[in-house]
Amino acid sequence: MKCFLTVNELNEPCSAKSFLMAVMLAIGFFIAVPDARSESVDLSKTTQACLTCHDKEGEQKKLENGDLLPLHISTKAYTESMHKETDCEDCHSNIESKTHGKEKISIKSRRDYTLGMGESCRECHKKNFKAYADGLHAALVKEGSKADRKDAPLCSNCHNPHTVKSVKIIEPITATPCATCHEAIFNAYAKDVHGLERIAKGKTAPICSDCHQAHDNKAASMGNAIKDACLTCHKDAVKQHNDWLPNTDRHFEAISCPVCHAPTAQRRVNLRLYDNLAKHQVSEKLGVPQFELKADAADADKLGLDGRALQSLLREFNQPGTENRTILRGRLEVRSGVDAHQISEKSKAIKDCDTCHKTGAEAFQSVSLTIAGPDGRPIRHGVQKDVLSSLLATESIRGFYAIGSTRIKLLDVLLVLVVLGALAVPLGHMTVKRLFKGVRDKREAEERAAQVKASTQELTGNRRRDDDTPQ
Template sequence: MVRARRQSAATRAAIHADLVNAARLAFAAVLLAVASATAGAADSALSQLDEQCLACHSSAGLEMKLANGDKLSLQVDAAAFAKSVHSAIGCAVCHASTSFENHPPVKTKIAGSREYSLAQTKVCESCHAPVFKQYEGSIHAALVRDGNPGAPICTDCHSPHAVMAKAAFDAASGAPCSNCHYPIYTAYAGSVHGQAAMACSSCHNAHDVSAAAKGDRLKSACLGCHQDALAAHKTWLPNAGRHFDAVSCPACHSPKAKRKVDLRLYDNAAQQRVAEKEGVPQFESRARLADAKGTGLDAMALQSLLRGFNQEGTDGKTTLRGRLEVSTGVEAHQLVRSAEAVRDCAKCHQQGADPFQSVTVSIVGADGRPVRYGAKPEVLNSIISVDSVGGFYAIGGTRIKLLDWLLALAVLGGIGAPLGHLTLNWLFKRYAKRIGGKEDS
């Protein structure tokens, strides 16, 4: 501070004069975007003005106390900035909202460091509008809007004064995602993809990251790279397409995972999962009301929960769609070589099979992430829930001696043989009709 106060009037005047041109500089930067696209990594000598800023701001220990008591370090790494993609833009263009007349001190009160970051990163939008727009649609941005202090904004993933080119990201380190999703990163690092040094963004994207359970995006990402996967599965898995819909890829490709069934509230009219109405979360409270004993929804309770969702103008359109998936995000990333994947039909199609012992019912929450409520495994078999749970109930259930028998046959007979395969498919279809499940494939 002492040092700061000694800033000469001449320096201040120089800073100020240069800042008058800030708006023009900003425009120049846009031109620069075009220019540098061809020039590549431009030579990055710092401008005179930037040198002046850095004369103070490269010193260690320079910091500022904020209204909430946070300390904001004001040190900027000059060498890193000089090497960054933004070195040619210069300090003042991004800090146009800082008044440099008589700088320092800073006149406007800064509430806290998160508030400061939130306000400052708006500047990124002015030059990177398309990326900003993608980001705005992400789960991360939704969490920020909800006030989640741990959710990333631009500068949590791009160090504000050392922004590197896209090509400089080191996929193997998992950065920047690994800074916050460390357990997933460690699981991922040992997986087939982690070993191939693939970035998190190859499946999740970097900016429009969506909730994992939302839509089919992740599955489409898998199939985008593994285009012949469906055909390859068809050679040994009857109704492979149906399995791809009802079983998540990691449920078979992360063989050590604990598997479970999620029954998703589904709006048949709109052809999508039911989402909480904006601002009025009801699912959990309704589920709790239906589950008076608090031991998990039984068949009756599930029925009454569904009735509730069918009353509000959607009449009879809300059903449940089952999906077999892994229990945790960590497990979803432990994908192994396909030779070790789950192939044994009996892992799922057997009386009392493990995955069917753990059941949740879910709806899409306000931020896009699912809200889940526990249910009793019996809902998959109960006659009461047959209508709502569709054909899904039967698969690991207890009343399906015929299916068990067919599967035993399938395993014994070796399902690779095309003839056996066709016969089995036919038998399975008949079976599906008999039990009254909606057979739609």
């Protein structure tokens, strides 16, 4: 139990001891007045009035679930904050001045209070509010609390409204609000090239929000936002890779940068369901979890989808009338969030083509099928790794047995890659062109082109990328 100000102002009975405390606090307040005044000259009268009660260290209010809501607002910090010209009541418009502080208002939990105050930033920061509302964190807030994850942030979880400083101030990286909830990732980042560069040189190197956006953030594996962020700073990257990596654009599209730049990372193939008409990842609608149901049904023995199961699942997504609309698009990724934030200096990056372009390469040993969940984060279902090659033996690519059976190593591998890159259902003849184009590029790269070229040109004739081809 506690007595916040004077006994009379509170409805709750106070013990003699806390009464004494209150008196001492009141005396303390009067002694402190000249100081508080000089700090608060910039503040409006109403704000100062609030602070006469609230600038008291250690005061807390016990909420229904036992959480403690701090009641102390420092006048000094408030006067130094970007909100010094904002009145308390601009945000706390629901304070009932007659009864406030006298009648106890019951609040369920800390989170409940935060949620209740969630709208208070909208009026003055319309642009950020809109950006945030379109982002992933806001989607997670809408989904509500979940036992298996932390609560997603609202504005006030990242910006303390009573102490907020200008974003132009360079703070130590530990001050990033993201660190509280994404601790493991933060720890990895703090030790990678960017974290170390940030510590040494400040803002030139990216912190979380430079790659992910502070407000309009999206699931990390969605779209090209992160890649584009990398290329905004590393303007010459495509050119520099082109010096040794054939068809850099294609590699950049199919491989997440940390796959090569976090050399110790574990990798995996992500077969994404892709809407080939709308040209974006297929996403699950909120409350209609068809993907998991269908995947579970197709994978009755829970060993991961095999080639046949994957085909039948794809047919589910390509009902009569929408044939071939949903295809698979492969992407090479790192397996964990920590792995993604262990970018090393360039000398350690993976340059050896064989890391990927060889049968049984490590990167191809873990395969999953994903759909974008309602919040954009991938929902995964395991796929047996043999699928990458066994897909070759399914009807969807009829006519390719010949290629598969020649067992020419290079062809084999490239075929897998083509499947990985753009498995259409059916793959159709365009893939042959892709395949041979791939072979050709590779041969060119190795300056042993002549022979292959001749046969390839015949086949490729009209060369279009099959993933750009309406099926």
